[in-house]
Structures are given as structure tokens and as C-alpha cells.
Amino acid sequence: xxxxxxxxxxxxxxxxxxxxxxxxxxxxxxxxxxxxxxxxxxxxxxx
Amino acid sequence: xxxxxxxxxxxxxxxxxxxxxxxxxxxxxxxxxxxxxxxxxxxxxxxxxxxxxxxxxxxxxxxxxxxxxxxxxxxxxxxxxxxxxxxxxxxxxxxxxxxxxxxxxxxxxxxxxxxxxxxxxxxxxxxxxxxxxxxxxxxxxxxxxxxxxxxxxxxxxxxxxxxxxxxxxxxxxxxxxxxxxxxxxxxxxxxxxxxxxxxxxxxxxxxxxxxxxxxxxxxxxxxxxxxxxxxxxxxxxxxxxxxxxxxxxxxxxxxxxxxxxxxxxxxxxxxxxxxxxxxxxxxxxxxxxxxxxxxxxxxxxxxxxxxxxxxxxxxxxxxxxxxxxxxxxxxxxxxxxxxxxxxxxxxxxxxxxxxxxxxxxxxxxxxxxxxxxxxxxxxxxxxxxxxxxxxxxxxxxxxxxxxxxxxxxxxxxxxxxxxxxxxxxxxxxxxxxxxxxxxxxxxxxxxxxxxxxxxxxxxxxxxxxxxxxxxxxxxxxxxxxxxxxxxxxxxxxxxxxxxxxxxxxxxxxxxxxxxxxxxxxxxxxxxxxxxxxxxxxxxxxxxxxxxxxxxxxx
Numbered sequence: 001x002x003x004x005x006x007x008x009x010x011x012x013x014x015x016x017x018x019x020x021x022x023x024x025x026x027x028x029x030x031x032x033x034x035x036x037x038x039x040x041x042x043x044x045x046x047x
Numbered sequence: 048x049x050x051x052x053x054x055x056x057x058x059x060x061x062x063x064x065x066x067x068x069x070x071x072x073x074x075x076x077x078x079x080x081x082x083x084x085x086x087x088x089x090x091x092x093x094x095x096x097x098x099x100x101x102x103x104x105x106x107x108x109x110x111x112x113x114x115x116x117x118x119x120x121x122x123x124x125x126x127x128x129x130x131x132x133x134x135x136x137x138x139x140x141x142x143x144x145x146x147x148x149x150x151x152x153x154x155x156x157x158x159x160x161x162x163x164x165x166x167x168x169x170x171x172x173x174x175x176x177x178x179x180x181x182x183x184x185x186x187x188x189x190x191x192x193x194x195x196x197x198x199x200x201x202x203x204x205x206x207x208x209x210x211x212x213x214x215x216x217x218x219x220x221x222x223x224x225x226x227x228x229x230x231x232x233x234x235x236x237x238x239x240x241x242x243x244x245x246x247x248x249x250x251x252x253x254x255x256x257x258x259x260x261x262x263x264x265x266x267x268x269x270x271x272x273x274x275x276x277x278x279x280x281x282x283x284x285x286x287x288x289x290x291x292x293x294x295x296x297x298x299x300x301x302x303x304x305x306x307x308x309x310x311x312x313x314x315x316x317x318x319x320x321x322x323x324x325x326x327x328x329x330x331x332x333x334x335x336x337x338x339x340x341x342x343x344x345x346x347x348x349x350x351x352x353x354x355x356x357x358x359x360x361x362x363x364x365x366x367x368x369x370x371x372x373x374x375x376x377x378x379x380x381x382x383x384x385x386x387x388x389x390x391x392x393x394x395x396x397x398x399x400x401x402x403x404x405x406x407x408x409x410x411x412x413x414x415x416x417x418x419x420x421x422x423x424x425x426x427x428x429x430x431x432x433x434x435x436x437x438x439x440x441x442x443x444x445x446x447x448x449x450x451x452x453x454x455x456x457x458x459x460x461x462x463x464x465x466x467x468x469x470x471x472x473x474x475x476x477x478x479x480x481x482x483x484x485x486x487x488x489x490x491x492x493x494x495x496x497x498x499x500x501x502x503x504x505x506x507x508x509x510x511x512x513x514x515x516x517x518x519x520x521x522x523x524x525x526x527x528x529x530x531x532x533x534x535x536x537x538x539x540x541x542x543x544x545x546x547x548x549x550x551x552x553x554x555x556x557x558x559x560x561x562x563x564x565x566x567x568x569x570x571x572x573x574x575x576x577x578x579x580x581x582x583x584x585x586x587x588x589x590x591x592x593x594x595x596x597x598x599x600x601x
Binding site (some may be wrong): 001008010012013019023026031036038040041 | 054055056057058059062087088091096222262263265266269270271304307308310311312315316318319322323325329332333481483484506561
């Protein structure tokens, strides 16, 4: 594989993968808002 | 009285559903072809610039409009738009957000049904032992009604089956249907994509019939032609790809976000779902179809196939290439590839149902099942012409007007409404309210100034596309006083049916001429049908508006 193409490919996919993982991890590890929030599965009583 | 009590089950479920809405066939079939045709690896530069300047701002706008409209009990765009500004016209602009979903779902469900059929054919080994032409003929026969493949009227049967599946899932609601499918479908899609991408890039010349290494395909796709970056055609292609891949201008993002409470985040959610789509498109979508195709067919043949579009490569070529891996592996690869496309398709088609159902539930007090069934019946009626007259261009006509032009028009108008009429002061506050990330302040100015201007450029670029898409030659022609020659692909020439008229004029064979005239008749009929749908939805919005006045809601 041509060096320029290889560098461009690796840089692009690494950057996009890391940014995607960063935002998704932030979603997973951010403390939920106090109830009542928008999500029904953490409700004390069913809607 | 029935009220709309839909809700998301979990935040992760919402993000997967929103990412699933964005991830579609285009991620795997359109993106690599666009990249090849627009500068190879250099395409990624305008592509990512457009993602940052147009994609992300529009995601913020659409999530904000959705959550804001939802606070007033609006779960579809007509009255969401009206909640941002009280002028009556906005609710009719919002009709685009229902019309596009109906129009796109009508042909998209047909496309989605191909994937179910091809999973089935991969399992029973229909493609084993066929030549490349034989595999291509399976597809050609499939979309030609009187030339059945294995099952009589197979395309109609799978279309109805696919539609019934969509209606059944939609009738289970947001958390019980759409979210569950996203939670199963998205991880499977990503898993299938990773397996196929690894297999594609590790193809070795001389093994399993491959004549080139898979990395030759990556090399072809990613070798940058930096001189193309100054060509407006490349920028318009990049902007168009960003637009379609994120499902912008459809009204489905707004509908999904309308079930969020005001205190809940939209900024991080939008970024997470948007970047997940980019991961699927660039990292996975860029590493499957081109490396495999080039591994077996070589660069010249793939360049020729790419000119015919990604759909042809995905359905007419890949099953033949998988068959080179032996019956067992071919079946697995076929199930993974078409399964991946199926999940990409169904998570998008479900998102098209939600705004339509939300409208009927909000405005006419229909329950979930009744509105899902009504959506299914409308899509069946409007979708059948795309199945029956696929080869006569009806499918493409739906795609062009509802899946391309309408989206640009709506996105442009909603960005002006949000940034200039609702106002960026309130808009910025709305984006940041409850946000779990700090949105860079520069986006306040990008949303206000850059995004609408970019959208205007993209729309003008489509409206007056110059001959052969050659902008440099077009400007030179204009400066030298020879005028602006339009390409047959421009919106203006499409309206006039110029390309088809030229074909009819050039046809010497009576049968060919007759077929083209029938095609023209069907295309004009399709346009009248689509205008009728837009008018029909507008009438429903007007009735809903009158009902609201009676109830004192205005």
C-alpha cells in the first residue's frame, strides 16, 4: 500500500474510532439526571 | 381520549436508534463510490469539513427543534416548526418532515426487502456456481416482475413481508419496538461489519481465487488526489454525502428527540449518534465493498462498476465474489453482508414511521396500532408502483424528489427558521440546556452564518449543475459570454425531463421508442402522485390546525 494512502487511512480511522468511543463512553459514564427524566426503564413506577 | 405517551427506555437505546436512523445503505454502498469518484483519499478532507460545518450544526438544530417542539406536545415537524414561530406558513413547511418520510419509506422498504430476500438466497446457496453475469441476472430478474427468480412474484412477496415486519415493530412503540430493534440490530451490524472488513483487507492474491490483495483496494480508495480539492464538484459531493448519511432534513431526528424532556441532554446525544454513524461509514463502509471487489475484479472493472453506483456492486457483484470462498463461507458472508444491510435499512425505515405516527397520535388521537397500520397501508399503496415499475424509473423518481430535493429544501428552511427567526440567542440556549458537554461557542456562529450559506450553495449546485458537472468550464463559459450550460442531472433539467426527451428523440427502434414514452408517462404520473401526497398531508395539517383552534390551542 502506498505510504500516503496508508497514513491517511490509518489517521482517519483511528481519529474517527477514538472520537466515537470518547463520546459513547461519555454517554455511558455520565450520571443520569434526577427523576423524572426522559427514560422509562429507570422509573420507579411504570408509565 | 388517547394521548401520545411514547417514551424512550434508555439513553443508550435512544442513541443506538438515532445512529440506526442515520446508518443506512448509503454508508456501505454510496460512500465508497463517492470517494472513488471524487479524489480518493483526498475526498475525506471536504467530507470531514462538511461534517463539522454542516452535519454537526444540523444535528444540533434538529435535536433542538425536536426537544423544543416536544415540550408543547408536538411529535412531528408541522407543529414543531410552528412552535418556533407562530406564522402559519411554518406548519406547511413542516409538511416536508412527513412527506419525505412517506415518500422515502415507500421505496426504501422495497430496497430493504431485497436484503431479506438475499439473506434467504445466500442461505439456500442460490448464487453458488453462477457466473458473475448469472448473479447479476438474478438481480435483474428479481426487479423485473414477469421474470421471476425462485418464487413467483418474489419481489412483491418480500416487499409485503418487509412492510408487515416494519408495521409490527412500529406498533410496539418506541421503547418496546424501535429501541429493541436498535439494541439488537446496531451491535450486530457493527459486528458483521468488523468481520467483513477484516476479511476484505486481509484478502491475499492467489488465495480463494483472489487476484489482488485486499490492501490494493484500500490503496485505490485512499490514495489522495489532492488536486481535486479545489473542484467545487468534489465539495458538493462531500456535502451531499454528509447530508444523506446523517438523515438530515427528513423530520425523523426531530421526531425521535421530541420524546425527550427539556432538562435532558441533546448535545452529547447528537455528537455520540453522529460520530457513530461516521464510524460505520468511514471505518467499516470504506473497508468492505471496494477491497473485496478489487481483490477479485481489479481496478479497471471496479471503476467501471462504480460508475453504475453502489447498489449494483452490492447486489450484483458481491454475492458472486462471496461464492469464490466456498459454499459454507459464502453463505456466512452473504448472511453477514445482507444482514448488515438489512439492519442498516430497518433501523432507518422505522425512523420514517415515527413522525407519521406521532402526527396521527397527536392530532387525531389515534392509538399506536391504528397509526402504525395506517402508515403501513399508505406505504403499501405508494410503494407498489416502485416494485411494479422499478425498471421504468419510478423508484429513482421517488428517490430524487423525496429522498434528495425535499431534504435539501426542508433543511435549508429549518436552519433559517432556527438561526434567524427563532434566533440564535434562544437557539444557543436550547442546544446547551441540560447539555452534558460544553459545545464550543464557535458553533453559535457556524449555525447562524456558515451552515445556511453552505446549504444554499449545495442547493444551487443541484439546481443548476453545469454540463458534465464541470464547474471550471461552466464559469469560463459564463465569463466568455457563452452562457451557463446545464447538465441533464440538474434539478431544472430533471423537471423538464430533458435526458428522457433526448433519448426518445434519438431512438430509432419503434419498440424502444414506445418503452421510453411509457417511461415518460410513468415518471410524470409519479410526480403527480407525489404532489398529491404533499397536498394530502398539507390538508391533514390544515384540518389539525382547525381542530387545535377549536380546542383553544392557538
